[in-house]
Structure formats: structure tokens, C-alpha cells
Amino acid sequence: MNKLPNAELVMIPGGTLITKTPEEGRQLAMLIARHTIHNIQNDLDELKQGRSVYSVNPDSLTAASQVVALEYQTIAAANNYWRDQ
Structure with missing residues (x-):
């Protein structure tokens, strides 16, 4: 098996959801x-x-976009929607 390095298996890169x-x-x-x-x-x-299969499938691309949107929603909430800027 051509396994990814453990550094790529970290669930929260940097250990925080807080961003500037x-x-x-x-x-x-x-x-x-x-x-x-x-x-x-x-x-x-x-x-x-x-x-090669999912990268050209509109449903797969939409599902991937939804995952990113949900992650972004969580990050935005953790950052109080960047109100302090």
C-alpha cells in the first residue's frame, strides 16, 4: 500500500479552527x-x-463543495464570523 504520511492524516491542520x-x-x-x-x-x-471518476462527475463535485461549505460554516462560527476585524 502506498500510504499517505501521518502528517497528511491530521484532522485539524494546525490544531485550531481560529483564522485571521x-x-x-x-x-x-x-x-x-x-x-x-x-x-x-x-x-x-x-x-x-x-x-478520474469523481473529478468529472457533477454530483461528486457538488458533494465535495457541500463538505467544504459545512467545514467553512463551522470555522466561521468558531471565529465569531470575524466580527472583530
Whole structure:
């Protein structure tokens, strides 16, 4: 098995949901979504094989976008919607 390094299997990169800006929050949401996928499928070869199928499937892309949106919603709440800016 071509396994991902343990550093890629961290669920919350950096150990916090707190970000300085909404843009950083969005980037963190995407990173968390990727880490979630890596934890579900940590075999790089299997992960790459499936990419050719889901990367062109509108339903798969919509589902991935929904996961990122949910992660972003959580991060935004953790940051009090960046009211202190």
C-alpha cells in the first residue's frame, strides 16, 4: 500500500479552527476536507485511481463543495464570523 504520511492524516491542520481572515478560513475548510478524504482513503494509489471518476462527475463535485461549505460554516462560527476585524 502506498500510504499517505501521518502528517497528511491530521484532522485539524494546525490544531485550531481560529483564522485571521475569512479567506484563511476558507483555505482551512478546503484543507480539512482534503484531510478528511485522506483519512477515509489513505492509500494514494486508490485515491488517485478514483479521481478520474469523481473529478468529472457533477454530483461528486457538488458533494465535495457541500463538505467544504459545512467545514467553512463551522470555522466561521468558531471565529465569531470575524466580527472583530
